[in-house]
Amino acid sequence: xxxxxxxxxxxxxxxxVLGLLFAMPNFLTERxxxxxxxxxxxxxxxxxxxxxxxxxxxxEASTDDVRKTKxxxxxxxxxxxxxxxxxxxxxxxDISTAGGKLSLIITDTTRLDAAVETLRKVTRPLSxxxxxxxxxxxxxxxxxxxxxxxDEGVAQSIDNAMAQAVEVIRKRIDELGTREPTIVRQGANxxxxxxxxxxxxxxxxxLLGKTAKLEFKLVDVTADPAEVAQGRTPPGxxxxxxxxxxxxxxxxxxxxxxxxxxxxxxxxxxxxxxAVSFRFDSTGGxxxxxxTQENVGKPFAIVLDGKVISAPNIxxxxxxxxxxxxxxxxxxxxxxxxxxLRSGKLPVxxxxxxxRTVGPDLGADSIRAGAIAAxxxxxxxxxxxxxxxxxxxxxxxxxxxxxxxxxLGVMSVGGFTLTLPGIAGLVLTIGAAVDAxxxxxERIREEQRKGRGVIASVEVGFRDATRTIWDANSLNIIVAxxxxxxxxxxxxxxxxxxxxxxxxxxxxxxxxxxxxxARWLARARPAALSI
Amino acid sequence: MPLKxxxxxxxxxxxxxxxxxxxxxxLLTLGSIGLLATKGLNLGVDFVGGLTMEVEFAQxxxxxxxxxxxxxxxxxxxxxxxxxxxRNILIRLPLPEGDQAAxxxxxxxxQSGLKADYGAVKFRRTESVSGKVxxxxxxxxILAVVLSMAxxxxxxxxxxxxxxxxxxxVALVHDVxxxxxxxxxxQLEFDLNVVAAILxxxxxxxxxxxxxxxxxxxxxxxxxxxxxxxxIDLSVNETLPRTVMTSVTxxxxxxxxxxxxxxxxxxxxxxxxxxxxxxxxxxxxxxxxLLISLGVKSRAAPVVEQNAERVVRxxx
Numbered sequence: 020x021x022x023x024x025x026x027x028x029x030x031x032x033x034x035x036v037l038g039l040l041f042a043m044p045n046f047l048t049e050r051x052x053x054x055x056x057x058x059x060x061x062x063x064x065x066x067x068x069x070x071x072x073x074x075x076x077x078x079e080a081s082t083d084d085v086r087k088t089k090x091x092x093x094x095x096x097x098x099x100x101x102x103x104x105x106x107x108x109x110x111x112x113d114i115s116t117a118g119g120k121l122s123l124i125i126t127d128t129t130r131l132d133a134a135v136e137t138l139r140k141v142t143r144p145l146s147x148x149x150x151x152x153x154x155x156x157x158x159x160x161x162x163x164x165x166x167x168x169x170d171e172g173v174a175q176s177i178d179n180a181m182a183q184a185v186e187v188i189r190k191r192i193d194e195l196g197t198r199e200p201t202i203v204r205q206g207a208n209x210x211x212x213x214x215x216x217x218x219x220x221x222x223x224x225x226l227l228g229k230t231a232k233l234e235f236k237l238v239d240v241t242a243d244p245a246e247v248a249q250g251r252t253p254p255g256x257x258x259x260x261x262x263x264x265x266x267x268x269x270x271x272x273x274x275x276x277x278x279x280x281x282x283x284x285x286x287x288x289x290x291x292x293x294a295v296s297f298r299f300d301s302t303g304g305x306x307x308x309x310x311t312q313e314n315v316g317k318p319f320a321i322v323l324d325g326k327v328i329s330a331p332n333i334x335x336x337x338x339x340x341x342x343x344x345x346x347x348x349x350x351x352x353x354x355x356x357x358x359x360l361r362s363g364k365l366p367v368x369x370x371x372x373x374x375r376t377v378g379p380d381l382g383a384d385s386i387r388a389g390a391i392a393a394x395x396x397x398x399x400x401x402x403x404x405x406x407x408x409x410x411x412x413x414x415x416x417x418x419x420x421x422x423x424x425x426x427l428g429v430m431s432v433g434g435f436t437l438t439l440p441g442i443a444g445l446v447l448t449i450g451a452a453v454d455a456x457x458x459x460x461e462r463i464r465e466e467q468r469k470g471r472g473v474i475a476s477v478e479v480g481f482r483d484a485t486r487t488i489w490d491a492n493s494l495n496i497i498v499a500x501x502x503x504x505x506x507x508x509x510x511x512x513x514x515x516x517x518x519x520x521x522x523x524x525x526x527x528x529x530x531x532x533x534x535x536x537a538r539w540l541a542r543a544r545p546a547a548l549s550i
Numbered sequence: 551m552p553l554k555x556x557x558x559x560x561x562x563x564x565x566x567x568x569x570x571x572x573x574x575x576x577l578l579t580l581g582s583i584g585l586l587a588t589k590g591l592n593l594g595v596d597f598v599g600g601l602t603m604e605v606e607f608a609q610x611x612x613x614x615x616x617x618x619x620x621x622x623x624x625x626x627x628x629x630x631x632x633x634x635x636x637r638n639i640l641i642r643l644p645l646p647e648g649d650q651a652a653x654x655x656x657x658x659x660x661q662s663g664l665k666a667d668y669g670a671v672k673f674r675r676t677e678s679v680s681g682k683v684x685x686x687x688x689x690x691x692i693l694a695v696v697l698s699m700a701x702x703x704x705x706x707x708x709x710x711x712x713x714x715x716x717x718x719x720v721a722l723v724h725d726v727x728x729x730x731x732x733x734x735x736x737q738l739e740f741d742l743n744v745v746a747a748i749l750x751x752x753x754x755x756x757x758x759x760x761x762x763x764x765x766x767x768x769x770x771x772x773x774x775x776x777x778x779x780x781x782i783d784l785s786v787n788e789t790l791p792r793t794v795m796t797s798v799t800x801x802x803x804x805x806x807x808x809x810x811x812x813x814x815x816x817x818x819x820x821x822x823x824x825x826x827x828x829x830x831x832x833x834x835x836x837x838x839x840l841l842i843s844l845g846v847k848s849r850a851a852p853v854v855e856q857n858a859e860r861v862v863r864x865x866x
Binding site: 376378446447454458483504517 | 654803813
């Protein structure tokens with residue numbers, strides 16, 4: 020128990036030195052740490068938002084929305100496919116969407132098979148080997164075709180939508196110029212956004228809360244304004260609210276959508292008022308040119324998120340693939356819109372379901388208070404240990420200090436985040452880590468009382484206590500892991516420190532102390548132990 | 551002369567007083583359940599949803615005046631609470647109906663309202679949690695506590711014997727319920743952090759019990775002819791210095807945290823302090839003595855035979 024081969028001694032010392040090296044940058048200022056020679060570790064522990072200040076937002080997409088959007092686009096596709104079916108357009112009536120199903124009646128039953136054939140081609144196979152498709156096509160009651168979205172199909176579209184949403188959010192936040200945002204998906208339909216140093220998240224939320232779906236649609240000039248006012252929609256058209264109030268009838272089909280947009284900037288209109296310029300890619304530009312050519316003299320509507328921003332007249336064909344959006348913008352709101360348009364539309368609307376914002380003062384206060392508490396805790400525990408166990412208490416304190424540094428080192432090199440509860444975990448570990456030493460020392464005391472010699476007491480003390488220490492700590496690790504898996508946010512940060520602390524404390528309190536004790540016994544050969 | 555919190559060779563009859571301890575335990579548990587049923591927990595926004603803002607004022611504001619002010623903003627009924635110092639006030643508001651824009655409006659209203667009346671105020675933190683998320687957080691919290699208890703039971707069962715598992719879990723349930731009762735009594739805010747504290751209490755209290763159980767098992771092997779009562783007493787007494795010393799060091803560290811540490815985690819630290827005290831009590835007086843009531847016998851129950859007997863009984 021007290022024999023240490025040379026390689027073991029060196030690996031223990033090596034581990035400690037390595038740990039201390041990794042912990043060291045945390046005691047320097049950020050500048051000093053950055054200017055360290057490159058062969059030295061210079062990673063500091065990353066602080067959680069509760070310590071450095073910043074905003075944490077959890078966004079959630081409504082899965083019903085994804086389902087609905089998908090069904091709507093399916094309806095569009097079905098309409099156009101049937102119109103362009105092989106062997107001439109297929110007539111249908113009573114097309115409707117409800118409960119995740121799209122149903123329609125084929126008027127000419129002789130074309131039923133052709134219709135089913137056509138619509139089957141619309142469906143896509145899902146990834147994977149199941150052979151399932153995203154939409155099932157069935158015939159009921161002789162002439163009614165029902166298209167049902169499969170659960171797998173919906174899950175896949177949600178997955179796609181979320182992946183795309185993460186990208187869009189990343190672009191939008193980068194545009195804000197904030198540093199090191201963390202954007203991660205959580206679960207099936209959530210995204211967690213963490214932006215350190217951000218005090219007022221309202222600008223961020225304003226950017227994240229908008230879908231920014233831009234469409235250009237022709238205004239339905241044949242619609243009777245009185246009918247529109249009463250909400251009666253002409254066929255093939257839809258009624259959309261105008262930004263300045265009122266409503267307008269526009270063609271259902273968009274001539275072009277924002278997907279083809281490649282750039283958008285703040286600019287000025289002819290009167291010098293802020294406006295937003297946009298530019299389409301080449302296909303988009305061609306389509307826009309064609310549409311404006313065919314409709315000179317007619318108004319078209321610029322629709323953002325289902326609201327008509329403006330409905331200018333097409334005075335001449337717009338051939339260059341670019342233009343400006345006029346409206347009552349300030350420079351700031353024009354810039355916001357430009358960012359939104361540049362970053363593309365969110366495939367799904369996101370709602371903030373959880374928000375935590377911490378001011379930088381509070382974070383700094385917490386760090387200071389935490390550091391003081393940790394220092395006082397080390398001091399108090401050290402005094403207790405030294406008063407109780409004398410020389411063995413000093414050894415325990417050495418182990419304790421190494422332990423704290425090792426925890427900091429592991430957290431730095433492992434890229435773990437220190438949170439406020441993590442600081443509490445550190446302080447708790449300070450109090451609990453000496454338990455192993457208490458166990459060992461009390462065992463040694465007992466063995467001494469039984470009249471064993473110095474070496475034998477220490478041997479038995481370490482041996483018997485080690486078994487107990489392993490039992491107790493493996494249980495603690497289990498609890499910490501459960502905490503890590505099921506805990507959210509603050510609990511996770513606490514569990515991380517606790518787990519690291521348990522592992523390092525077994526090393527320092529048992530192995531390191533045993534090494535020190537063995538060296539001392541070999542050198543001093545004490546006749547009696549004062550413990 | 552080294553400091554000894556517990557004198558050498560104590561011989562306290564813990565087993566003899568076990569019925570008093572059991573009665574006290576039952577009383578504490580029932581009292582806590584009663585408090586939970588009548589007063590309930592002061593659940594934070596993590597668990598009920600809502601909006602919290604911590605505001606720092608230049609001068610300590612009069613709470614009743616501040617309440618009238620906030621309530622006049624038309625953002626729902628507020629609950630105010632001093633937080634750490636009289637200048638820091640925690641404002642709790644119900645989550646408004648509607649989407650995030652509604653939350654943003656409430657935050658803006660409170661901010662401008664307070665700035666108008668109090669001048670320089672600092673908004674130190676804002677938290678809003680929707681009802682859906684808070685429901686999930688409750689579920690996850692309960693799941694974590696229940697799972698760690700189950701893991702403990704299984705581990706102690708395999709590592710020791712089933713009766714150690716039972717006595718440990720009974721004592722742990724007691725520790726958790728009494729801690730919850732403390733939160734019902736003091737009406738300290740019960741948030742996610744406190745759940746972490748409870749999990750830690752489980753882990754720590756377990757530590758104590760494992761150390762004692764370890765010693766009981768060792769002594770059961772060593773003194774085959776001794777009765778279970780004296781063995782338990784001997785084991786608890788032998789480990790008493792360690793139990794007390796460790797509790798004291800942990801409490802010393804936690805007290806530093808409680809008195810000097812950040813205010814945000816006051817409840818969290820308070821829960822742990824109480825949990826350590828309760829856990830130490832239940833380790834010394836309850837869990838070990840419970841083994842007798844579970845019918846553990848010394849001579850009839852060396853480890854191997856106990857196992858064999860269990861297998862036979864199961865088959866029958």
